[in-house]
Amino acid sequence: MFPLDLNVLGEAVLRGVTSTLLPIIQILLPILLPQSALPTYPQLIHLRPQYDFIVVGAGSAGSVVGARLAEERGWSVLVVEEGGPPPPRNQGTSTLPSTTPPQHPTDCRYSTTPQRHGLKGYVNRVGRLVCGRGIGGSSQVNGMMYVRGARQDYDRWAALGNPGWSYNDVLPFFHKAEHYIGPDTGAVYGRGGPIGLKGGLDGPLTNAFLKGGVQLGFPFSDVNSHMQLGFSPSTFTIRNGKRSSTADSYLHPTPPNLHLLHSTKVLRIIFNEEKRAVGVELEHKGKLVKVGVRREVIVSAGALSSPQVLMLSGVGPRDHLASHKIAVVADVGGVGANLQDHVGVNGLVWTLPPDSGFLTQYFNAFKQYRRDSSGRLGTPDTELVNAWIRVERESGDPSWPDTQIFLSGISPVVDKGATYPSIWGLDRHRFKQYFIDILGQRGMSIRPTLVQPLSRGLVNLRSNNPHQRPAVNPNYLVHPKDVNRLIAAIKFSLTLGNTTNFNSIGAKFYTKALPGCSHIEYGSDKYWSCYVRHMATTTYHYSGTCKMAPPSDPLGVVDHQLRVRGVMGLRVVDASVMPVVPTGNTNAPVIMIAERAAHLIKQDWTQH
Template sequence: MSIQIFRIFILVIMRILSTVVIRDVGEHHYDASGRLLDRYDFIIVGAGSAGGVLASRLSEIEGWRVLLLESGGAPPRESNVPALALGLQQGEADWKYFTAPQRYAQMAFPNNVSPYPRGRGVGGSSTLNLMIYVRGNRRDFDHWEALGNPGWSYDTVLKYFKKAEDYRGTRNRATASYHGKGGPLVVDDKRWSAPLLRGFLNAGQELGYNIIDANGPEQIGFSVADMNIIDGIRASSAISYIKPAAGRPNLDVAFNAHVSQIIFNKEKRAIGVQFEQRGKLHTVYVKREVILSAGSVNSPQILMLSGVGPSHHLREHQIPVVVDLPGVGQNFHDHPILFTLSWLTNQRVSTSIPTVMSASAIKEFAHNKQGPLACPFAIEGNAWSLSEEGDPHWPQLQYVFLSSNMAMNYGFVLSDIIGYKPEFFKKYFGSVRARYGFVIAPILTRPKSKGSITLTSRDPKTSPRIDPNYLSHPDDIKTFIRGIRFALKIGNTTALREDFGARFHDKVLPGCEGKLYDSDDYWECYVRHVSSTVYHPAGSCKMAPSSDTMGVVDHKLRVRGTEGLRVVDASIMPLVTSGNTNAPVIMIGERAADIIKNDWGAPTTHL
């Protein structure tokens, strides 16, 4: 059975299950496309994590009419089943993007190109992600403010993390003051764990690290992953923010509305947007503001299509220049990850497709929303190690612990989604296919390599050029090598080696045969071949003071040189946070909503 046929088989089963078991959750019948007004107070472009927050919060003001435009449709029903998260990539809710060929990385990928999943549809990437809730490090936000962005310190943004949160977990009672209750976004304990999780946590303690609340006062340590899952169902922004607000008479949500450009008047004020829907071009005007929340790939693309960006690049595509803003699309960066560091075990303790798709697992999910289907596939925990440069408590590395080795299911899940060359995967992992094991995956949390988003065409439906420029900075290689050596220490602890018989898959990586095994040169070759995205793009519309010539938005997220236009999503991050990005993007949406309300004289919570 081919990988694609296998995936289709699994998706059909899960669609049937989700239709029968969670029918009410899967309904998103609030498309208002047939009754749109000619003019709104606010137009929000993109119904992802930030856009959903903005639509909900701005429509709290009864006198404001709000339009939320989404290029995709309703979330697929199976997106509600947490275990199917990886299977959604390259499907109907994904933009199906690819990176540009990488010069310094991705050598184990066809033409040095890898898939670059981005959510398309109501909920955005929160319908595709692995639902891990990580806010980042307090120093991330203090650094944003120190760069000249007042109002973005940790003490300020913590209020918005708590405002968004409805914490239902039981593990972190000692850090309850860092958590919120009653917010739209449910954060809960994992509902099922493989036995290997115990070994991972014990390994951390054996190495001298504490078991921590990753969203508490400090981040260094080992933790069980907190999840955006509500009663066993994915808590996307579609479920948490958009659907509850969609019944308000002052909020309209339009599905399958692909924005082609922002319309400006002669004073460079945003006065509306054009979008294509079902083959027809529409124009809607705005009284107050247009807000771009299309994400780190599409927000800079839409700005450039609208004439806001580097003037030389716009002229290359015959786009009239409204504002020469050289920083648009620059400063683009991402968290690279190594999914390939695999260990074998002598026990049947891993997560596998047969485990997740067993009759007992389906029954447990159907009746109780418990069991392996109620958790993202194989995701167990995280760790952050002490930094060897600068502040030791501002980590350069995160480690994801997966209770499945890369080849355990014959590559049906991980290898196909990541996109390695089939011949490379077979050569490296062929001897351990279907074997039980686990992965410890290092992530660069503060990468120094920067890339860009640029246009390939003035056609709004043509994908932009996505170039993360992975590993172009030599320090990223050095940090990754430190991460590999720490991951090897974790895997070699007695907690994993003796209790589970863990043995590292130490086959020489194809393409690195000429390097001395376990030398820095060997691991550099390894990293340049197999590192890939962990789906956390950021920075392409950087928030910065006016003294920074590459800034795009100010600390109130207003686009330079324009009026009535803001960007609110991960693209405004000066530097990506030290962890998974969905939680901070929701925080950005919450804070931006208060900033906007305050600017227009409406009541706010924390300003």
């Protein structure tokens, strides 16, 4: 066993990886980010009896669509958020890109049902499903990685019967949101939009990763350019050295005709006899309140909560609603179905030689950020870089990636396992048993991730109590091809990690057999299949549960204008409307969906 030496301690301080060091960081944060520099969101005092639009959720989508609708003079907009603003003592750690806590106090903390085909290395075979709960939603707590997805993703959406959602159709709405900071010689990004974008750290691991990709014959390109396939530098949602969440970018300052009501739960949508949404029922400060709507209710509660809101309001599968004694307003069988998520394999670790200069780097970074909000503290906590490859050789477009290879410059064992198991829900005893020989050592990890999963899951109500979390069954790895692709992705990761440039910086793969798989020949396909079923889990990219589809699709919930089937005056705007999850991180596509939804809504109502 290796002690946590001063250099590793310095590394942990800078990267904010252990909960025990967060109090130290929080003591220093007021010097870097005084309260006057942080956005504030005071609670709404005077709630009107009726608004033109009510948006359920102030997250990555709701903040955007609410702010854009409030651009129209004469329109009143209410945005209701179950969570609140970041607690004062935690606001700095969510704002400073290098110090987001691994378990943020605004985490919504869902979990999966026990998984039959995977999660063997997790407590009770249950995975933690992190998402944002509070103003800004997941954009306030995510890894800030900005990835639009592949051109083919959106062309597929359109081909599935959703006109207006091809790549050429949606690209202007990506550009509308973006403000790229730095040289963009290829004119890939937009400028002047609310969301700040900039590159991350460029160090020896990033260089080894990118050069390793070239060595293996892959192109070097920007993931957000016309072709996603290849090895790419990373782009993050950061502006002026601070996290660029949708709340801070769109709702601060709050538009005068937008009312933001936080710490308030929407219990259900109210319909009249014509099945038109005419308001919402809220729980605010322990009291039930009904608020009317003149035009539309827009549900932007996220892919796990939006189907719950619809079902509690009587919109969903008839038999399922009846089983919970909920009156059926519209029998829409696809609500909660079609759940998709990117699945990544944890635990592939390379050890690295100690970094003797880390404490010096930390203090220099502190001084630099205090001087001009630049440098290392104003970027994500470590080197983070991706490759986008295709492991499926037999069929499909060879230029359309099905796998993300994600390198993190921080090892799961750097803090001796103090935080990593609890972040993911891993069995702590098994984790320490596996990594006992390298606990506390400096290292890196590569996480192969399936970005075109074939498995589909389901979100169901547990009861008609709106305070009870729904049952979330992602059905991870139920499709055998998902396992086979992850095996191929692991083999690719090992080949990449053994390229010349990684060898030259002393990276060494940890080859101990995983407990639970040690009886199988190490390195065989059967061994890696066992490894996948033990260690693969969520990448927090839940989507598809209110699918956008034509009337002929029995699992469709909204049409191509995001209007809910069987009712009027109701739309869904968030990741749940994605027919198929894009091949990349989902925050950028959600922002695009919200930008385009606001455009569609404005078109509808300015023509009346």
